[in-house]
Amino acid sequence: MKPSLLALLSGSAVVAQQIAQDPGVRGPPxxxxxxxxxxxxxxxxxxxxxxxxxxxxxxxxxxxxxYQVAExxxxxxxxxxxxxxxxSPPGGAINYTTYxxxxxxxxxxxxxxxxxxxxxxxxxxxxxxxxxxxxxxxLTIVLPTTVAYPDSYINDVRIxxxxxxxxxxxxxxxxTDSSQQRRNGIVIVDLGTKEAxxxxxxxxxxxxxKQHLASVWGEEVYFVPGPGEPFTFDxxxxxxxxxxxxxxxxxxxxxxxxRLYSISNQYLLxxxxxxxxxxxxxxxxxxxxxxxxxxxxxxxxxIYAGNAEQNAINIYNARNSSVSTYIRDPRIGxxxx
Numbered sequence: 001m002k003p004s005l006l007a008l009l010s011g012s013a014v015v016a017q018q019i020a021q022d023p024g025v026r027g028p029p030x031x032x033x034x035x036x037x038x039x040x041x042x043x044x045x046x047x048x049x050x051x052x053x054x055x056x057x058x059x060x061x062x063x064x065x066x067y068q069v070a071e072x073x074x075x076x077x078x079x080x081x082x083x084x085x086x087x088s089p090p091g092g093a094i095n096y097t098t099y100x101x102x103x104x105x106x107x108x109x110x111x112x113x114x115x116x117x118x119x120x121x122x123x124x125x126x127x128x129x130x131x132x133x134x135x136x137x138x139l140t141i142v143l144p145t146t147v148a149y150p151d152s153y154i155n156d157v158r159i160x161x162x163x164x165x166x167x168x169x170x171x172x173x174x175x176t177d178s179s180q181q182r183r184n185g186i187v188i189v190d191l192g193t194k195e196a197x198x199x200x201x202x203x204x205x206x207x208x209x210k211q212h213l214a215s216v217w218g219e220e221v222y223f224v225p226g227p228g229e230p231f232t233f234d235x236x237x238x239x240x241x242x243x244x245x246x247x248x249x250x251x252x253x254x255x256x257x258x259r260l261y262s263i264s265n266q267y268l269l270x271x272x273x274x275x276x277x278x279x280x281x282x283x284x285x286x287x288x289x290x291x292x293x294x295x296x297x298x299x300x301x302x303i304y305a306g307n308a309e310q311n312a313i314n315i316y317n318a319r320n321s322s323v324s325t326y327i328r329d330p331r332i333g334x335x336x337x
Contacts, residue, residue, distance in 0.1 A: 026312070027327030034072045039064045043156075043294070044072075045116040045124060053081060058093045059103075059112040059129055059153075068093075068110035069126055081124075086110055093130065103130035107142065119159040127157045127175065141173075141189055147196040151181040155239050156294060160247035161191075165269060168192020174250055174268065176238040180223075182207055184237030186252065188268050199268050199279045206238040208256025214291045216308050216334065240295030242303050244318050251303055251316075253292045260286040260303070260316055289323045290314050293335065306335025 039056040040063065046052055052072035056064040067087035070078035080087045089109035103111045111130025118124055129152075148154055155178040161171035170192030177185050177198075185201035200206050211233050214221040222231040236255035244251055244262070251262045267279040290307035292314075297303050303316040304326065312328035313335055 025329050026325050030327070030329050030331060033075065035076045037076070039066060043115045043117075045118045047118050047122055047124075049122075053116050053118075053124055054078070055113040055116045055126070057112045057114045057129065059114075068113040068128075069116060106130075114154065115156045117157055117159060120161055125157055125159055125173070127154060129154055141191075141194050141196070143187065143189070143196050147187055147198055148177070149179070149183050151179055151183055152177045153179045154187065156241050158241050158243050158250075158297075159191075160243060160265070162247060165247070165265065166190050166192060172269065174241055174243075176206075176241050176252055178237045178239045178255060180225075180235045180237075182235055182237065184208075184254075186238060186241075186250075186268060197271055199276060200263075200283065201276075203280055203283075205261050205280075205283045206252070206254065208233070208235045208237050208254055209259070212256045212258075214309055216291075217311075240292055240305065242295040242297040244297060244301060244303065249318075251286070251295065251297075253289070253295060253305065255291075255293055258288040258291055260289045260292075260305070262286055286316065286321065287323065289316050308334045311335075 034052065040061040041054040041056055042060065043055045044052065053069065054072060055069050056067065058064045058068065067080040067084065069081045069087065071081045073079050086108070087110050089104055089106045089111060091104065093104050093111045095104045111128055113126055113128050115127040116124060143154070155176045157173050157175045159171065159173050163169040163171070166172055168190055170190070173189040173191060175187040175189065177183065177187060183202065184206040185198045186206060187196055187198055189196045213233060221234070223234045224231045234256035238252050239255040241250065241252040243249070248265050249262050250265055250268060251260060253260050262284045263279065263282055267275070267282050270278065289305045291309040292305040292307060295303055295305050301318040303318070305314045305316060307314045310328060311330055311332040313326045315324050315326045317324070
């Protein structure tokens, strides 16, 4: 053991040396932008003009009943978005006439919004794990059952609006399916034709790592499927997703693991008979970046990853393939996106 970590005895006097300790913080100071009081958010989107939006999926927290999407109007007030009506399905968001209970099949109400994202045209995209169609004609895409399975949990979305990547010229959406029933994959949607397909379905690249065990605030985090059921390892698959190289490279991670993966967009856009084999052969592991929920990219080829185990936000630098800590603070808990 190094002498600096000991209390050294000098004659009859004990000389206390400075003991190394975890500083707890790193990076710029935190700034409180909004305080959440009664609903648990899972996503936030910020427009170029500074407007803030959050979502509160009813499928993750029974207290998320006031609205599924809200605009954050002050540091402690929120307004249902785009209105309170679409956030209030008649009879609630759960259909109890089925066993097990399922999402209510309303196409004109929000059921369980998991993610919100703003595209380069300043449009707010709302990813609902159920189905939604707004009365005022806001664009909604309903995923077929061959793409979003009954036990799917479509989790996060990124939009690429470049006209040259699809024949329709309207761009694509990349969506992660983080199903805890291990039906994981990446969903691709042509925003022009509304066609949707899956890639990497059920592969290790989109599935939780075997025996993955996270530690948050010094406590081991196991997964409990339901009351009275035995605990197990976190089965949550592909969750966070981001774009690099202007959208030419897609990156993602699983919640039940610590690795970051990438693939060229050409393999996800390909729908030829051999496209799935080619996609699986061209996935890259970018290494570990910590226990992550959501991801976010910027224009500097950085991927920001919330590190739940370290109360931190980490950065993956695509220029040199390194991971570093951007900010760390004990007040950060289960950093999302």
